[in-house]
Amino acid sequence: MSRLPIGIVLNGVTGRMGYRQHLVRSLLAIREEGGLPLADGTRLWPEPILVGRSEAKLAEIAQRHGLTEWTTDLTAALARPDVQIYFDAQVTQQREKAIRAAIEAGKHVYTEKPLAEDTAAAVDLCRAARAAGIKHGVVQDKLFLPGLRKLKRLVDGGFFGRILSVRGEFGYWVFEGDWQAAQRPSWNYRAADGGGIVVDMFPHWHYVLEQIFAPVRSVQATIATHIPTRVDEQGSAYGATADDAAYGTFELDGGAIAQINSSWAVRVYRDELVEFQVDGTHGSAVAGLRECRIQHRGSTPKPVWNPDLPATERFRDQWQLVPDNEVYDNGFKVQWELFLRHVHENAAFPWDFAAGARGVQLAELGLRSAAEGRRIEIPSLEL
Structure with missing residues (x-):
């Protein structure tokens, strides 16, 4: 050969x-x-x-x-x-x-x-x-992660019916660099060096939303620098000038609403470092890096709000694991x-570069939305 x-x-x-x-x-x-x-x-x-x-x-x-x-x-x-x-x-x-x-x-x-x-x-x-x-x-x-490939398979197969919402949680605690070394380089937290979680993660969220669900129609974001001082690789303290958390709401074509929280100042209480919950009229799913769990409307429980009594059912146990059905490479x-x-x-x-440009556009408009405190519609790019 x-x-x-x-x-x-x-x-x-x-x-x-x-x-x-x-x-x-x-x-x-x-x-x-x-x-x-x-x-x-x-x-x-x-x-x-x-x-x-x-x-x-x-x-x-x-x-x-x-x-x-x-x-x-x-x-x-x-x-x-x-x-x-x-x-x-x-x-x-x-x-x-x-x-x-x-x-x-x-x-x-x-x-x-x-x-x-x-x-x-x-x-x-x-x-x-x-x-x-x-x-x-x-x-x-992210499109090639096993969990999101399973999620895409569910979308393509019509599992959800009409998709209503997408809720994403991403992030973990990045140590400040003083008493424990940071897991990410210091430039990530300096705006002058191109740092910031919006610039880093909103391009990801753009292609995940666009290619698995629908194009993004508008963005409204709130950003924060929760940790104002960090310590760099040389052991010197520096002021963090870039956002380390972003809370975004995205309207999609067709009417679905996506809400994605991104943070390097959050401690993980979920099964994976990123998870997306998708709710539709016929079923719901929770997908992470590798796993994906579903609940069809036919097996959806009927909870009743009663704060005076302890819950009698384990809600996580009522979801079904989606099988791999194929080998997933890196x-x-x-x-x-x-x-x-x-x-x-x-x-x-x-x-291609057109898809990449749309991701940059979403990050740029997300930062603008946060600065101006308003919802911003996403215009078509002249490519």
């Missing part, structure tokens, strides 16, 4: 997501399986070229995984004729410039979200990519495989 190498520049591979999810659990995992099988029997073989700012970190990662190609010179990496794809996992502030350079070099582009710092820049990147005739995509990993890896097939076989890939 022939092997077809494909050069992929990975920029930002020294960061947590770039390294763990995209290099190790996606591209190297594909290599461990012998490459990605294509329709003609060829196996596509990813050849990562690691790019970052630290020579020492790049060299260490390369040595750890038996890789030989790494550089701190992005321009040189993009000039290589054996490179077909550029991938970006840098901090958002560095992303637009690098993606533009990749487009100008004629490379296909796949990137972490958000696509850009603001809607105008994201739209411009989409137009530039289309004009250049390259393939382009944005990571939308979500980042699955989307990488789809993008690789998009590049080489022109397979469908709807998660």
Whole structure:
């Protein structure tokens, strides 16, 4: 069986997501399986070229995984004729410039979200990519989580009847960095560095709502910086200037209402770090990262409010677990495989820069809604 190498520049591979999810659990995992099988029997073989700012970190990662190609010179990496794809996992502030350079070099582009710092820049990147005739995509990993894939299966099968509401809870306690080290880098909590939970999470909620339920019609958000002072990686205290919690209400086409709370200042009392409850006229579901539970209207209990007596039924026990019915691979890896097939076989890939721009738009309008204290309708983007 022939092997077809494909050069992929990975920029930002020294960061947590770039390294763990995209290099190790996606591209190297594909290599461990012998490459990605294509329709003609060829196996596509990813050849990562690691790019970052630290020579020492790049060299260490390369040595750890038996890789030989790494550089701190992005321009040189993009000039290589054996490179077909550029991938970006840098901090958002560095992303637009690098993606533009990749487009100008004629490379296909796949990137972490958000696509850009603001809607105008994201739209411009989409137009530039289309004009250049390259393939382009944005990571939308939550769509490939087992729990949400089961939820999508329920929607497609008509399980809910008319969907009334979606309630989402996401988050966990990120330690302040003084008496315990923080689980997230300090730049996440500085607005000047592109931090903030709205910028981070609203693009996720946009594609989850749009692609599983319906397009978002309006947003109304309240944001907060609950923890005003944190301690950085060097042990120095700094003022947190970015929002660490957001409470959003989204109206969807068709009339359903979604409410999603996002917080890095909440302690977890739920089964998974993110959960969505969907209620419809015919049934309800609660989906997390991996599991999904349902309750059909035929098996819905009939509670009666009586605060003077203890509850006589265990409500959680009245829900049914949705079976897997298939094997679920790592979500980042699955989307990488789809993008690789998009590049080489022109397979469908709807998660493009246009989808990414809509996610940036929702985050931008969410922040504006919070600042102005009002509901804001989502206009169509001219793409």
